Amino acid sequence: MKIASVAEVKAQFSAYLKESEQGLVIVTRNGRPVAALLAVRNDEELERLVLAHSPRLQSILKTSRQQIREGEGISHEDFWHEMDEEEPGKDKKRPKGKKKTV
Structure with a gap:
């Protein structure tokens, strides 16, 4: 995992994109994490990433788990x-x- 400031990433964006192929790149502003660069290797990986961060899907899963607990x-x-x-x-x-x- 690599950590870089917004200014560093902005100045060398292509290099940090390439770096993300080796592992996660955390982008910081004033020393605090604000974003992450993560390489996506194929369409399936991209779909899993998008779904994992979908508020709508997370809401559906939460409701489903509750219904299962309630029988x-x-x-x-x-x-x-x-x-x-x-x-x-x-x-x-x-x-x-x-x-x-x-």
Whole structure:
């Protein structure tokens, strides 16, 4: 991990982008972290990063976890059964498990 000021990053942006391919670059202002540069290697990695920081998705997950704790979820098998009914002709092989899914 490398730490650099906003001024340093601004002056040598391309170099810090390249540096981010080796590891996280923390950008500071007045000695305090304000941003991070993180290389993205492919579309899947970018999608995971965006979703991990999505307030909407985090809200949905929080609500889902609460519903599961309160016993309002459905079983893993029931979830996939419902999905298969909605999409006829789809591959019927689904993971087995007893997890609750909302």
